[in-house]
Amino acid sequence: MWCVTCARADQCRCTRVPGNVTGTVAGAGTLGSASLPFASIYLGALATSNVQLTGTATAARVATLPDNSGTIAELNLAQTWTATQTLANGAGVDALYIHPTSGNTSSGLQIKSIGGTLMVDVNPDATGMFRVFNSSGTVMLTVGTSTPVVLFSSTAAPEVPCEARATSPQTADIFACRNYTGADRLFGVTPAGLLDIGNQGGGANTMAGFPHATFYQSLQDVVIRNTVTETTILASPATIPAKWMVPGRQIRIRGRGTAQDIGLITGQMRVKLGGTVVADTTATNLPSMATSPAAVVDLDVVMTCRNPSSTGVVMCNGDLILTNGSGTVSYLRLANVINAIDFTSLAITWQSVQIELQ
Numbered sequence: 001m002w003c004v005t006c007a008r009a010d011q012c013r014c015t016r017v018p019g020n021v022t023g024t025v026a027g028a029g030t031l032g033s034a035s036l037p038f039a040s041i042y043l044g045a046l047a048t049s050n051v052q053l054t055g056t057a058t059a060a061r062v063a064t065l066p067d068n069s070g071t072i073a074e075l076n077l078a079q080t081w082t083a084t085q086t087l088a089n090g091a092g093v094d095a096l097y098i099h100p101t102s103g104n105t106s107s108g109l110q111i112k113s114i115g116g117t118l119m120v121d122v123n124p125d126a127t128g129m130f131r132v133f134n135s136s137g138t139v140m141l142t143v144g145t146s147t148p149v150v151l152f153s154s155t156a157a158p159e160v161p162c163e164a165r166a167t168s169p170q171t172a173d174i175f176a177c178r179n180y181t182g183a184d185r186l187f188g189v190t191p192a193g194l195l196d197i198g199n200q201g202g203g204a205n206t207m208a209g210f211p212h213a214t215f216y217q218s219l220q221d222v223v224i225r226n227t228v229t230e231t232t233i234l235a236s237p238a239t240i241p242a243k244w245m246v247p248g249r250q251i252r253i254r255g256r257g258t259a260q261d262i263g264l265i266t267g268q269m270r271v272k273l274g275g276t277v278v279a280d281t282t283a284t285n286l287p288s289m290a291t292s293p294a295a296v297v298d299l300d301v302v303m304t305c306r307n308p309s310s311t312g313v314v315m316c317n318g319d320l321i322l323t324n325g326s327g328t329v330s331y332l333r334l335a336n337v338i339n340a341i342d343f344t345s346l347a348i349t350w351q352s353v354q355i356e357l358q
Helices: none
Strands: 002-008 011-016 040-044 050-054 109-112 118-122 130-133 139-143 150-152 175-178 185-189 195-197 207-209 213-218 222-227 250-267 270-273 276-280 295-307 313-323 329-334 343-357
Touching: 270 295, 270 313, 276 295, 276 313
Parallel strands: none
Antiparallel strands: 002 011, 040 050, 109 118, 118 130, 130 139, 139 150, 175 185, 185 195, 195 207, 213 343, 222 343, 250 295, 250 343, 270 276, 295 313, 313 329
C-alpha cells in the first residue's frame, strides 16, 4: 500500500509500504491528471535494474495499449513479428516508408522463405535495387540503375524468363513498347500473335504482321476487262499507317492471275502509294495470248523507303511477267517513272495478291 504525507499544500510525498495500490472501483481511478501529470513511472524488481516510463509531449496526447498480451516493440531494436501486420495509410500518407541511413550498405527490405532462403531483396543504394530469387538463391529478376534496367533470367534451357498472359477477350496488344513520351507505339504483340510494328513520331499508328511474312491478302478474283479506266487489282484497300515507312523498311507486293487475248493487246501497270505513283511499266504491247489455255500473269514489286524526310522517298521496282500458252514469256519492268495506267483489249483475272512487310 501507499501512504501520502504533505508538509505543505504544494509538497506531497508518496511513500511505499508493503502491499498493493488498488482502487475502490474497477476502471474508475486515474493516476495523475491532464493539468498535473506525473513525470515518469519506474517499474522493476531491483533498485539498479528497472524501467522508467516517461514521455515528452508538445500537446495533450493519448497512448492506448492494444488488447493483447505480449511484448511492447521499441524503435531502436530489431523486431520479430509473430502475427500478421496491416499497414493502413490515409490520403497522401505512405503505408510503409523505408529510408536507409547515410553510409548504410545493407538491404532496406528482405523477404525470406520459411527455410530462411532469401527470395526478395530491396536495396535503394545498390546497382540491383530490386532482386527476386528462386528457391536455390539464383537471381530471376533484377531492377537496377545499370543496363539493362530490367533483367529477367532463367536457370535452365526449358524455362521461359518472361511471359505475358492476356485476358479473355483481349482487345489491346498483349505486349507493347512505346517511346519516351508514351505517345508513339513502336512495337507490340496483338491478341492474334502478330507483331504490331510502329515508328517514332507515328503515334498510335501500327501495322500488324510478321517480318518477311504476309500482313495483307486479297484472295478474291478481280477481273479487268477491255477498259482504259484505271482499275485496282486489290479486292479491298491495303492501308499503310502514317509515318510507318521509315528508312530501310520494305514492302513487297506479289500477285498471280491469268490473261486472255480478246483484242488489241496493249497493257500498262503502275503502283500507287498514298495516291502517288511510285512505279510504272508505261504503255506496252503484249504478246498474243490464246483464250485457252490462258496465259499466266505474275507480279513482283518491292518498295523501299530511302529518305527520312517529311515527304519521304520511296524506291519501287518490280516485274510483271506474262507466260502464254506456247511458253512465250514477256517482262514488263516497273520502274520509278510516273505515268497513267490503262488496260486496253486485255482481260486479267487477279486470283490472289499478297503484300509483305520486310
